[in-house]
Amino acid sequence: MINSGDSGFINVTFNPHNRRGKFHKSVNIFTNTKNKALKLDVLGIIIPPFNKINKVDGDIDLEYSTLSLGNVYDNETKVDTVEIVNHDSLSLNIFFEKIPSYLSLEVIPNKIPPNQKGFIISKLNVSQISTYGFFYEKIKMILLNKKLKSEKKLFLTATILPKLPAIENIDSQEVPIIFFPEKIKYINSNKNSKEVSFEFLFENRGSSDLQIHNIHVNQGCHVEAFSSIVKPGENGFIKLFCDDVDPGKDYKKIIDIISNDPIHTKETLRINYQYNGK
C-alpha cells in the first residue's frame, strides 16, 4: 500500500545474454486506480562482443547467423541488422536466394570493400504471414569475390502475436480472458511407452469470444485436437499427443498458446514427464 503523496518504484531487470539486437519489452502494472492497467516500456539494442563474431568463411566475419526478432505483432514490419566484416583483400558481394515475399534483405554497401564492414538489413513484413506463434525461416546466402564462392545459411526467428487493443483501454472494452487452472503437468509414470497423450483444460473468463490462433509444441509432440473458439464462461481443451519420445526416459515439453486475449496473448504450458519404472 502506498499512501497518498508517497512514492514507490518498479524495478525492471533485463538479461541481455543471447538477446542480441533490438529489444522492446512492456511491463504491465495492475493497480486499484481508475485506469486499472497501465504500461511501461523498456527498449534498447544489445550488441554482441566483437570477439564472438562468427567466422563464416576465410576472412569474412558475420556478427551472428540468426536474426532473433522476438515478439512481432501481425500488423508490424520488423527491421534488424547484422554486421558483416570483410577482412579479405578483395571486395565482397553477398546475394540471397529464394527470399519469400514477406522478407526483404539488403546489403549496405552493395559491394563491401576490402577490410571494411557492411550490414545486412532484414525487413520482415508480418502482415503477409498467415500463422501465429513461433516463426522460422532459413535463407541461402552466397558470398562471392574473385577467388571465393561460398554458400552459407542465414536464419530468422520471431514469435508472431495478434495486435490487440492497448492494455490501457481494456476496461472500456469487452475482451476474452484465457485461464488455465493447471499450467504445468507433472506426470509420474512407470509405463515404458513411446506414445503418451496429455490434455490441458482452460476457461474463457472474459466477456467476448476467445480465439486460439496457434499452438506450438516442442519436437516429438503434436496437437491432436483443441477448442479453437470458446464462448465467455465456457471451457475449452488442448489435447496433445507425443509419439516420438524416448521410452523409459524423463522429458520436458513446452507448449506456447497464442490467443486473442490482450493480456495473456502468449501463454506457456509445461509437461514434466518422469519415468519411475527404472
Add this chain to the structure above:
Amino acid sequence: MKKVIFLCFLGLFFISLLYSKPEISFSEKSFDFGEVLETNGKLHHKFIFTNTGDEPLEIKKVKSS
C-alpha cells in the same frame, strides 16, 4: 437553517468520498537503455511513481512481456 447547512456539508463529504481515488503518476513511462554490450550483465532500471490521489494505492500485479 443550521440543519440545512449541516446536511449540505454532509452531502459534500459523501460526494468527495465517492470521487476520491488513488492515482498513479510515473515520472517516465518509457526507458531506453541505448546500445549495451551483451557481456555487460543484467540491465536494471527503476520506474519511480507517486500516488497523486486521495486514497492508498495498491499495486496488484506486475506482468512483463
